[in-house]
Amino acid sequence: MRLMKLGFVRHGQTQWNLEGRLQGSSDIPLNDTGRAQAREAVSVLEPGQWDAIVSSPLSRARETAQIIADGLGLELGPSYDLLIERDYAQGEGMVETEALALWPDKHGGGIEPLDSVVERGLRAIEQIAADYLGKNVAVICHGTIIRYTLSHFAGYKLDTIHNGSVAIIGNESGSWQLELVNDQVPNRVAG
Structure with missing residues (x-):
């Protein structure tokens, strides 16, 4: 594997994020705050450091990716179905506390198991790395898939992804290592 970095960006805010609703694979659009957050992510990504922008196919991720691509002066690349957010099934649209009351730890109600989410996330990383060998790729997707997939590389459970x-993960040491999370160098405090 040639050296590369993957910069994961959680899509900007939606109305359902603001209301604390589980949106999962529901296709909810960005709100104005979300569009501003996407523009702010450009400075963290540092223009000139990225070769490509890819995303989940859901509109909130695609719009975030387009805003970032425009800000970085790059063409928007393809979407990957593997990057779609966790499927919350019967819980989609519910306020999180309501879903947790019905399905503790979000187990049940047809909710996609976290192992499945991580497995998809790892396959997406392999596919993107193969498609963009040796390139630095910004990957715009969703909070749960980012949090739990990158926890796999960190070796501990990451806090919420804003x-x-x-x-950012990089493979300078020959294996993927977490370099940045929530715009900051990570600490090893589990959350």
């Missing part, structure tokens, strides 16, 4: 925030 809307519009950047997390």
Whole structure:
């Protein structure tokens, strides 16, 4: 594997994020705050450091990716179905506390298991790395898939991934290492 970096950006805020609703694979658009967060992510990504922008196919991720691509002066690349957010099934649209009351730890109600989310995330990383060998790629997707997939590389459970925030993994040591999370160098405090 040639050296590369993947910069994961959680899509900007939606109305459902603001209301604390589980949106998962529901296709909810960005709100104005979300668009501003996408513009702010450009400075964290540092123009000139990225070769390509890819995303989840959901509109909130695609719009975030387009705003970032425009800000970085890059063409928007393809979407990857593997990057779609966790499917919350019967819980989609519910306020999180309501879903947790019905399905503790979000197990049940047809909700996609976290192992499945991480497995998809790891396959997406492999596919993107193969498609963009040796390139630095910004990957715009969703909070749960970013949090739990990158926790796999960190070796501990990451805290919440904020809307519009950047997390970076690099493979300079020959394996993927977490370099940035929520726009900051990570600490090893589990959350």
